[in-house]
Amino acid sequence: MDMYFSKDHEWVKISGTTATVGISEHAAHELGDITFVELPAVGKVVKQFETVAAIESVKAASDIYSPLSGRVTSINETLENAPEVVNESAEESGWICTLEIADPAEVAKLMSKADYDEYLKTL
Amino acid sequence: MKLIYEQSVPGRHGVRLPASDVPSATSLPAELCRSEAAGLPEMSELDVVRHFTRLSRRNFSVDTNFYPLGSCTMKYNSKGLENAAGLMADVHPMLPLLPGGEPLTQGCLAMLHDLGSSLAEITGMDEVTTQPLAGAHGEMTGMLLIAAYHREKGNKKKYVIVPDSSHGTNPASAAMVGYEIITIPTAPYGDMDMDAFKAALSDETAAIMMTCPNTLGLFNPHVKEICDLAHTKDALVYYDGANLNAIMGKVRPGDVGFDVIHVNLHKTFGTPHGSGGPGSGPVGVKKSLIPYLPSPRILKKDDGSFTIDRENGRSIGRTANFFGNFGVMAKAYAYILQQGREGLIRVSEQAVLNANYIMSRLKEYYDLPYDQLCMHECVFSASRQLQHDVHAIDIAKYLIDQGYHPPTVYFPLIVKEAIMIEPTETESKATLDAFIEVMIEAARLAETNPELLKNAPVTMPISRLDETKAAREQKVCCIG
Numbered sequence: 001m002d003m004y005f006s007k008d009h010e011w012v013k014i015s016g017t018t019a020t021v022g023i024s025e026h027a028a029h030e031l032g033d034i035t036f037v038e039l040p041a042v043g044k045v046v047k048q049f050e051t052v053a054a055i056e057s058v059k060a061a062s063d064i065y066s067p068l069s070g071r072v073t074s075i076n077e078t079l080e081n082a083p084e085v086v087n088e089s090a091e092e093s094g095w096i097c098t099l100e101i102a103d104p105a106e107v108a109k110l111m112s113k114a115d116y117d118e119y120l121k122t123l
Numbered sequence: 124m125k126l127i128y129e130q131s132v133p134g135r136h137g138v139r140l141p142a143s144d145v146p147s148a149t150s151l152p153a154e155l156c157r158s159e160a161a162g163l164p165e166m167s168e169l170d171v172v173r174h175f176t177r178l179s180r181r182n183f184s185v186d187t188n189f190y191p192l193g194s195c196t197m198k199y200n201s202k203g204l205e206n207a208a209g210l211m212a213d214v215h216p217m218l219p220l221l222p223g224g225e226p227l228t229q230g231c232l233a234m235l236h237d238l239g240s241s242l243a244e245i246t247g248m249d250e251v252t253t254q255p256l257a258g259a260h261g262e263m264t265g266m267l268l269i270a271a272y273h274r275e276k277g278n279k280k281k282y283v284i285v286p287d288s289s290h291g292t293n294p295a296s297a298a299m300v301g302y303e304i305i306t307i308p309t310a311p312y313g314d315m316d317m318d319a320f321k322a323a324l325s326d327e328t329a330a331i332m333m334t335c336p337n338t339l340g341l342f343n344p345h346v347k348e349i350c351d352l353a354h355t356k357d358a359l360v361y362y363d364g365a366n367l368n369a370i371m372g373k374v375r376p377g378d379v380g381f382d383v384i385h386v387n388l389h390k391t392f393g394t395p396h397g398s399g400g401p402g403s404g405p406v407g408v409k410k411s412l413i414p415y416l417p418s419p420r421i422l423k424k425d426d427g428s429f430t431i432d433r434e435n436g437r438s439i440g441r442t443a444n445f446f447g448n449f450g451v452m453a454k455a456y457a458y459i460l461q462q463g464r465e466g467l468i469r470v471s472e473q474a475v476l477n478a479n480y481i482m483s484r485l486k487e488y489y490d491l492p493y494d495q496l497c498m499h500e501c502v503f504s505a506s507r508q509l510q511h512d513v514h515a516i517d518i519a520k521y522l523i524d525q526g527y528h529p530p531t532v533y534f535p536l537i538v539k540e541a542i543m544i545e546p547t548e549t550e551s552k553a554t555l556d557a558f559i560e561v562m563i564e565a566a567r568l569a570e571t572n573p574e575l576l577k578n579a580p581v582t583m584p585i586s587r588l589d590e591t592k593a594a595r596e597q598k599v600c601c602i603g
Contacts, residue, residue, distance in 0.1 A: 030539075035594035058590045059533040061291075083595065 003091075004067065004107055005116035006049070011091055012067040012099075012110065019068050019099040021052065026120055028090035031057035037079040037086065040097055044072045048106045053096050055086070068106050070099030124181075124584070127174055131164035137171065181584060183528055189554050191481075193500045193531035193543025194290070194338060196368050196390035200454070204393060207457035208450050216445040225430060232429035235446055236421045238456040239405065245459075245467065246364065246384050247377025248407030253452055254417045254443040258365055261385030261404025262296035262332075264417065267439045268383060268408060269330045269359045270300050271415040275437070278357060280329035286315040287537055288337035290363055302329055309537055313341040313493035320349065328356050333381075334363040336370070336498040338535035338543075340478065350380025359383060359412075367391045368547070369475055369499035372468030382409045392455035403451040417442040473548035474499040477555060481544055484559050488566035492538050500545035504538050508569040513576050515540040518565045520579040520587055525561045 002014045009027035013020045028034065038054040046052045052066035075097045078085055086094035111119060166174075184190070190197040211231060219228040239251035255261035266283070273280045283297035286307045294304040305323045310316040314337070324331075331353050336342045343349070350360045362376040364386040371391060376384050388403040389396035396402055408416065418438040419431045446452075462470060475498055482501035486494065489503040505515040519529030519542075531543040546555055568576050580587060 033591035033594075035591060056594075058594060060536055062536075084591075 002107075003113055004110035005113065005119075006065065006067045006110055007119065008049070008065045010065060010067045014101070014104075014107070017101050018073065019070060019101050020095050021064075021067060021097050021099060022095040023055065023064060023086065023090055024116070025090045028087050028094070031055065031062065032059045033057055034083045034086045037083045037096065039075040039077070039079065040072045042072050042075060046070065046072070046099070048103075048109065055083075064096060066099065067110055068099060069102040071102070072097050073100050074098045124177065127164045127166070127171075130166060130170060130174065133165060135165045135167055135170070137166065137168040185549075188526050188528060189546075189550060189558055190528040191530050191544045191546050191558065192528060193340075193502070193545045194365065194534065195396075195531070196365075196387070196499070196545060196547060197396075197528070198368070198390075198393060198547040199549035200393050200395045201458070201461070203461065204454040204457045208453040211453050212450065216449065219431060220445075229429055231449070232421050232431070234453060234456050235449075236423055236429055238452050238459070239421075241456070241459050242386060242405055243407055245371060245375070246362075246367075246386065246407045247375025247379075247381075248384060249377075249410045250413050250416060251405050251407040252416045252420070252442075253403070253405045254441070254447045255385065255404040255406055256443050256448055257389075257402035258290075258363075258385060258387045258404045259292040259296060260442070261387075261406045262292055262361075262363065263299055264404075264406045264439070264442050265361055265383040265385055265408075266296050266300040266302070266330070266332075267442075268406070268412045268415045269361070270302075271437070271439050272359065272412055273329055273357075275415075276357070278329075279327065280358075281327040282323075282325070283329055284320065284323050284331045284358075286320075286333060286337065288313070288315070288339055288341075288535060289332060289334040290338060290365055291534075291536075293332040293334065293361075293363055297330070297332060309339070312495070313337070313339045314343040314345060315349070317345055317348075321352065324352060324356055324358065326356055328353070328358040330359045330361050330383075332361040332363060334366060335376070336366045336500075339493050339502050339538070340366075340369075340497040340500040340543075340545075341493060341495070342370070342498055346379050346381075354380065365390060366499060369471055371471040372464065373471055377407070377409065383407070383412065388451050388455035393458040394451045394454040401448040401451050403448045403455065405447075405452075415439050421446070470548045471499070474546075477546040477548060477550060478544070480552075480555060481546055481559060485562055488563050489542065499547075500543055502535065502538050503542045503544070505540035505542055508566065509540055511569050511573045513569040513573045515542050517573075517576040517579065518542065518562075518569070521565050521568070521576045522561065523580040524582045527558055527561065 003011060005011050005024060009024045011022050011024050034055060034057045036056040040052050046066040048069045049065045051063040053064040055062050055064055076095050185197050185199050214231055218224045219232060235253055239253055242251045255264045281303055282305050283302040284305045284307060285294045288309050297304055307319045307323060308316050335346060353360050359382040362381040362384040364384050367386050368391045384407045385404045388394050414437040418435045418441060419433045422430055422432045424430055478497050478499050478501050482497050490506050492504050505518060515532040519532045522529045533541055535541060
């Protein structure tokens with residue numbers, strides 16, 4: 001499964017026409033203990049790099065930008081009562097939502113895992 | 124310490140009422156009569172006085188200690204202002220609105236009108252509404268004015284540009300009014316990235332919202348150019364005046380080209396805030412926006428008397444009950460008169476001097492991401508202390524033990540482990556020096572005894588709270 005990252009520290013895993021979206025382990029660590037995840041409504045249509053969800057930690061409230069354009073097809077309801085799952089497993093079980101991908105070509109604006117790791121070193 | 128309900132003793136009273144010597148009323152409908160006693164604590168007057176006096180001594184306020192909370196301007200609030208407001212406290216807020224009420228409330232109306240005029244003079248605006256109840260309420264009022272302007276002109280506007288060094292309420296206010304937000308990053312010198320701004324500015328830009336000085340405590344040297352560029356697209360420029368304490372009497376935002384401004388009376392103009400106390404966020408505008416100002420407006424007639432104009436034609440309507448938080452305005456008006464023109468200039472000069480003094484003395488011990496002259500506040504980073512696993516929050520908690528209110532931490536978001544210090548003008552050099560020594564000691568402890576910082580505070584009624592647990596497992600209940 002292909003995995004890509006945005007400069008805003010979201011990740012997306014692509015499987016056919018479905019994208020799974022979350023925040024990177026780096027972002028989860030930087031935010032500190034996450035206390036609330038505001039999940040999108042299923043069916044919501046988002047454009048690439050527009051706000052799809054919001055996340056609150058003890059330090060800050062941050063928007064989560066969608067790495068790709070698409071329609072929200074499912075949300076990780078576990079996070080409603082257990083936002084700490086994002087801290088425990090940001091890039092696996094702490095996923096936020098899935099999208100039906102609108103434009104696969106948008107992947108060109110994202111980074112590979114290796115490129116993202118290099119990008120983190122520049123911050 | 125026991126809750127007031129836990130101190131209740133059955134049958135105890137504050138006053139002993141004499142037996143009734145008139146017949147009981149029988150005409151009250153049964154459904155309006157209480158069938159059981161109200162669940163109030165039963166206490167003597169002295170019990171109550173001691174309870175609240177003890178509580179007040181556990182409170183932290185600028186009346187007891189230094190309170191260098193960045194971005195919040197926690198200046199000392201002169202007691203004389205309380206007295207001034209007290210002189211006007213007995214007027215019923217409905218009175219000026221009742222038939223025949225205007226002649227009975229000329230003093231209050233004059234105060235509201237003159238406060239607006241004074242703020243217009245200070246900010247370089249043409250008219251000010253004092254209705255908004257707080258800063259963010261002022262922002263939303265200002266954005267509604269901008270939306271009304273574009274709507275009436277038939278402008279097709281969609282976006283509001285906000286630098287990432289603005290107050291977090293700016294994008295929220297613009298979104299509340301229905302605009303989409305474009306965030307502009309910060310350039311290496313701490314001001315808005317001008318190339319990114321120019322790329323984002325378009326015919327669909329409704330407004331640019333700037334906090335100036337920004338949340339890094341830096342004055343943007345390009346403000347005039349930004350205003351001029353915005354106006355070429357008929358985009359209006361909003362000035363978030365939360366940091367007005369840095370430039371009052373030095374720069375008038377209206378002269379630079381800003382179209383709308385809100386000021387925080389509870390920050391800049393010496394009125395109390397915090398702990399849910401009332402605020403006030405008057406909004407000033409240029410001529411082009413006057414027709415949309417909230418109604419009712421207070422007008423001065425040719426004979427010098429004041430009247431309430433209820434004309435609602437092009438106005439965005441009422442934004443607050445009555446005329447806003449009147450008591451706050453009375454204190455701010457007294458503050459402006461007390462300081463006078465020279466005094467207000469001295470306030471901002473002293474506030475900026477104090478912040479720069481702290482910055483220059485502490486930058487040897489803490490990282491300073493944007494190392495240049497600051498305005499009324501300075502933003503350090505605890506990244507150097509992070510090497511010893513000491514975070515900004517640990518330094519903040521240590522300061523509590525030393526008798527200081529912590530500075531703002533983790534804001535602005537664009538600075539890692541941010542520590543944002545705003546000393547204000549009301550502190551002496553001796554107070555600043557004592558605070559600086561404690562900050563230097565904290566930096567030393569981060570290297571030599573980080574555990575001490577991580578366990579702070581130890582002198583308070585309660586130790587460090589588990590903020591995560593408090594946020595994740597909220598248990599809010601009412602006893603009684």
